[in-house]
Amino acid sequence: MAKPTSLKLHTKQNIVGWAFVIPASILIFTFFFYPIGKAFLLSFQTGFGANAQYAGLVNYKRLLSDNTFKTSLVNVLTFLVLQVPVMLLLALALAYTLNDHKLKFRALFRTALFLPCATSLVSYSIVFRSLFALDGFMNALLLNLNVIQSPINWLANPWTAKLVIMLALTWRWTGYNMIFFLSALQNIDRSIFEAAIIDGANGFNRFFKITIPMLKPIILLTAIMSTNGTLQLFDETVNITNGGPTNATLSISQYIYRLSFQYSPRFPYAAAMSFVVFVLVGILSAMQMRVGDKR
Amino acid sequence: MTRYKIGTFLKYLFLTIAAFVSVFPLLWMFISATNSSIDVLGGRLLPGSHLVTNFQNLTARANIPQAMWNSFRNAAVSTIASLIVCSVAGYGFEIYHDRGKDLLMRILLLSMMIPFAAIMIPLFMMVGNFNLLSTTTAFVLPSVATGFLIFLFRQSARYFPYELIEASRLDGLSELGIFIxxxxxxxxxxxxxxxxxxxxxxxxSYLWPLIIMQNADSRTMPLVLSNLIAGYVTDYGLLMLAVSISVLPTIAIFLLLQKSFAEGIIASAR
Incomplete structure (x- = not known):
């Protein structure tokens, strides 16, 4: 007698379980998987709506000869290569310095360093844009200190514009990455450090021989997160430099946005470009998962 | 001993400089909100008396209360909707897990790899087809269910004692009742x-509302801020006041709930 009842109960629970997970699943399929499939199909067309035509690889071929696309790709890769390592090293050094129980004002330092994370990307971009304006605070400060003789037009010169974007990114995200390192450092057994001190290892050696190897998974994780973020850069370049001067800070996402929503809409071509971003991010996320598995 | 002292000094110096650099732009922003544009450009670092004037100029140029309300409404609706949908799903995936649901969960997690730029065009077309442009519904729909939140709730359900569920079943609670x-x-x-x-x-959020909020009354704070920098002459006092207003709520959340905030950030990467 007991068996059929429990079986019925099990079936009932199974149905309830599916009822719990189905709404979210439908939403994810509708708003993530369907659009990415749609973008993929779109990327093989020319024209859209009633004029849509299958065009094979035309859009992808055009990408190869699109200099603006190349510029945006190079810009984003420049940010990636120059800014991400500096930021991660800085975040690591800050976390390492903060992870000291004898340190005074520890909570205060942590709060201050973490504070930039509370600002939205558009807000802090506008603050940086204002700080580095031609008649802005940075030039006033440097002129007063006699570091420079005439104001620097930060946002109008390709390299200084890139520099401002990278400074801004570093300001906003160093504390964010520091939090990861700090939480990982707190999980390292302190007796390892104590043993190293007894063995005569100095702070420098402890940092490079113990801390860095033990944090390797987190370092890789933050590196891959920063890479994904940089590949999808949008809010900062739009609001600090608007991609200029002459596309020197144009990001891929901003170019896609321009193609789709600012010029006469060229959705299929933009879709091909966005699919390239998807593949780039996909490769890096796959790496992230593999790193995650090894932990 | 001296070497130790120098080391300690350098430590504090490093942290102090870094903390100062982190806080300064925000401090400058708040101070500049109370100064005239000329004072801001002159490099004034003391609070001034232009707060009211800046506020009047700002409200004359942009409908700030409307934008704040839009931002708040969109964020609040999106939060409530996704907490309900994702916590139910996360709980379901863990408590009633079987092969089929485990596989489905793994597929859903793949959605986290999709960059927004790759799906924004089809999403925009969908929203347009449903006549939902400039609505909260359009703002919310793509972010109600996310792989990350479902994952977060599934992980937390893993630590929920199963005996409690079985005891509740014996007490006659329904499955939904147990969850609630x-x-x-x-x-x-x-x-x-x-x-x-x-x-x-x-x-x-910036890019998604930028695409869908085409009606002026539906613009959120980030869009209004971004509009204020267009044009040739910038009133920096006004601009910094606008940015300060938009940042205040999130800084308040941050300072009040720093621990959950940090946990949220760390959890978001797992």
């Missing part, structure tokens, strides 16, 4: 973390 009366109250901290992440993401 047993799981939800215990998992308050997970809900807090999830709420902070989702609310912040909604409040700060």
């Amino acid at each position: 009366r047993m799981y939800v109250p215990v998992m308050r901290s997970t809900y807090a973390t999830a709420a902070i992440i989702t609310f912040m993401a909604g409040w700060n």
Whole structure:
């Protein structure tokens, strides 16, 4: 007698379980998987709506000869290569310095360093844009200190514009990455450090021989997160430099946005470009998962 | 001993400089909100008397209360909707897990790899086809269910004692009743973390509202801010006041709930 009842109960629970997970699943399929499939199909067309035509690889071929696309790709890769390592090293050094129980004002330092994370990307971009304006605070400060003789037009010169974007990114995200390192450092057994001190290892050696190897998974994780973020850069370049001067800070996402929503809409071509971003991010996320598995 | 002292000094110097650099732009922003544009450009670092004037100029140029309300409404609706949908799903995936649901979960997690730029065009077309442009519904729909939040709630359900569920079943509670009366109250901290992440993401969201909020009355704070920098002459006092207003709520959340905030950020990467 007991068996059929429990079986019925099990079936009932199974149905309830599916009822719990189905709404979210439908939403994810509708708003993530369907659009990415749609973008993929779109990327093989020319024209859209009633004029849509299958065009094979035309859009992808055009990408190869699109200099603006190349510029945006190079810009984003420049940010990636120059800014991400500096930021991660800085975040690591800050976390390492903060992870000291004898340190005074520890909570205060942590709060201050973490504070930039509370600002939205558009807000802090506008603050940086204002700080580095031609008649802005940075030039006033440097002129007063006699570091420079005439104001620097930060946002109008390709390299200084890139520099401002990278400074801004570093300001906003160093504390964010520091939090990861700090939480990982707190999980390292302190007796390892104590043993190293007894063995005569100095702070420098402890940092490079113990801390860095033990944090390797987190370092890789933050590196891959920063890479994904940089590949999808949008809010900062739009609001600090608007991609200029002459596309020197144009990001891929901003170019896609321009193609789709600012010029006469060229959705299929933009879709091909966005699919390239998807593949780039996909490769890096796959790496992230593999790193995650090894932990 | 001297070497130790120099080391300690350098440590504090490093942290002090870094902390100063982190705080200064925000401090400058708040101070500049009270100064005239000329004083801001002159490099004035003391609070001034132009706060009221800046506020009047700002409200004359942009409908700030409307934009704040739009931002708040969008972020709040998105938070409530995703907390309900994702916590139910996360709980379901863990408590009733079997092969089929485990596989489905793994597929859903793949959605986290999709960059927004790759799906924004089809999403925009969908929203347009449903006549939902400039609505909260359009703002919310793509972010109600996310692989990350479902994952977060599934992880927290993993630590929920199964005996409690079986005992509740014997007491005659329905499956939904167990979820609402047993799981939800215990998992308050997970809900807090999830709420902070989702609310912040909604409040700060820029690219998606930029595409869909075409009606002036539907613009959110980031869009209004971004519009203020267009044009040739910038009133920096006004601009910094606008940015300060938009940043205040998130800084308040941050300072009040720093621990959940940090947990949210760390959880978001797992």
